[in-house]
Amino acid sequence: MNKNRLKQILQTGNTMLQYLFLSYREKFVQNIKKAVTDYDKMVPDILNKGRKEMYWVLMKCCFRQQIQYKWNLLFQMIGDWLGIYIKICIWQAILNAGGIKNINFEMMVSYSVIAAMVNGLLYSRIAEELADRFRTGMIAIDFIRPISLKWYYFFGQLGENLYHVLFEGFFIAAVSFLLWKLSVPGPETVLIFLISLCFGIIILFSIQYAIGLLVFWMKDGTYTRMIADALFLLFSGIDIPLWFYPDWLKSFCDFLPFSYVAYKPIAIWLGMMEAKQWQKILLIQLFWVLVLFIVERLIWKRIQSSIEIQGG
């Protein structure tokens, strides 16, 4: 690669970054470091009343908490980047060996990159955290606050995830889009993708929370958590796009909530869904949100009377 080419890439990279961060403030591009320490100005204060405000502050707190570990960010960036690169190499090999109809290399790459971003947002330690706090008795602290346990964990986790996606995800995405010359879908598709992704996040966090609650019952949640994680990994399409699966397995996935968390939203982004299809997806996502809400209420009702707080 000669010097001119590199310069060109860097220049387009800069424009790309600017485009992606426009909604957050151009300042970011001018001085990333300043924005990191001074994030208050960067994030518009759109929510300002009552509960919303509290969750907003909570998200900011978790956000700020992450900033303290700047080396984490660097290594995570390197790790995630390697992950995407390796995946893309594998997909390329598979496509060369004999492809799948309707799927080309660009789609594969887009899928991998978007999946990495989505994964960043979906990352959740809610179940683990609940189990951990239960084991040490720290859960008592969560109960003496006038807040809902569920939403507290949701927004805390979301704050953390947004931090990673803003500082790491977007950077990786920008570089990838540039390097492989990927196309960005129209604003409508992006909007539908974002709505569907929000549902996806709520679904996954609800599953995590419900699994986490089981710890009050079973005293240890390691294996339920592992099962849930494995199911997510296999059936959500986060690592392997579901189009590689045989038809029977694909339709099996349709019956589980997991594919609605990752695969379906990404498919919307890739423009694989027509109006009718994405409407159906959003409806089914809504259905899952409701089901999980009811499940979680039921579990809560059952365990409430038998909650024990360990330790003196």
Add this chain to the structure above:
Amino acid sequence: MSYITVDHVTREFKSFKRPKGLKNALTTLLKRNYEVKKAVDDLSFTVDKGELVGYIGPNGAGKSTTIKMLTGIITPTCGTIKTGGIIPWENRKENARHIGVVFGQRSQLNWDLPMEDTFELYRRMYRTEEIKFRKNTEMFTELLEMQPFLNKPVRQLSLGQKMRAELAIALLHDPEILYLDEPTIGLDVVVKDKIRKFVRELNREKKTTVILTTHDMADIEEICDRIIMIDHGTLMLDQSVALFKSQGADQYYAEVSFRYCKEPLFLDGVELIKELPFCHTYRINHRLVSVNVLLSRISELFEVTDITIKKPEIDEIVRKIYTSQPGETSGQLLYTK
């Protein structure tokens, strides 16, 4: 009308009975024997608004379980509790708005954030008004001397600093009831003193009802007006601190330092409890020995350089109660208010 009512409350815990031997242990996978233990057993008491109550008892007496029920974290097996007209576990969030809790062994501070940020988060959490919040932060910062560490991440604070921060956090929203569960555990004398003074000051200024569990009787002596003692989940005693201390008043201590001694003091009702060269400590029962007789005997036997008379500490009375058999003491100790 009492502010906190605890009415015939019992809380049971199922604990798994672990049998001996591998074979028996394996059968428990299929069938398990549980042992039902009562952490709190038919407990009743009431507390009025603005009272400072010391809630004491030996380890495992059920103190923390009671606090957890009062704060709405766990539900009792039977019986009712009302704090300020609310049943805590049914209206956990509503109840949480009116109480402040400090667990000496559990931190509610966020490890990675400075106190200022946590304050801000708690302001939003309890929907504290801006003016009240500012006033309280200023007052607590001053009273607890927190200025030097307000903007340091919590993980860099010392235990004493952290505990002061915990106290401030628990009180930012002006709670009506403050539960302190061993707030002075592991702290040095200076910090302990700061915290005690602060709690008293708070009670005077805001009429906050305080329920304090502790093993440090100096906490009780300096903060509380009233003692409630439980053991094995049942009420042992409920009386004012002054009355409680008078229980030990039939005996006192005399520490005699001397240059020369003919023979140790030997009288009915006088007991040598500590013997050091040139210093004896005697326990004296004042119903059997008058001070006059004691002093004249001492001056006969010793060439005294110094003499100190000490009343028994609250600590000692408590130790006596804890170690005595329930059967023989419960009759004489079960005073009620």
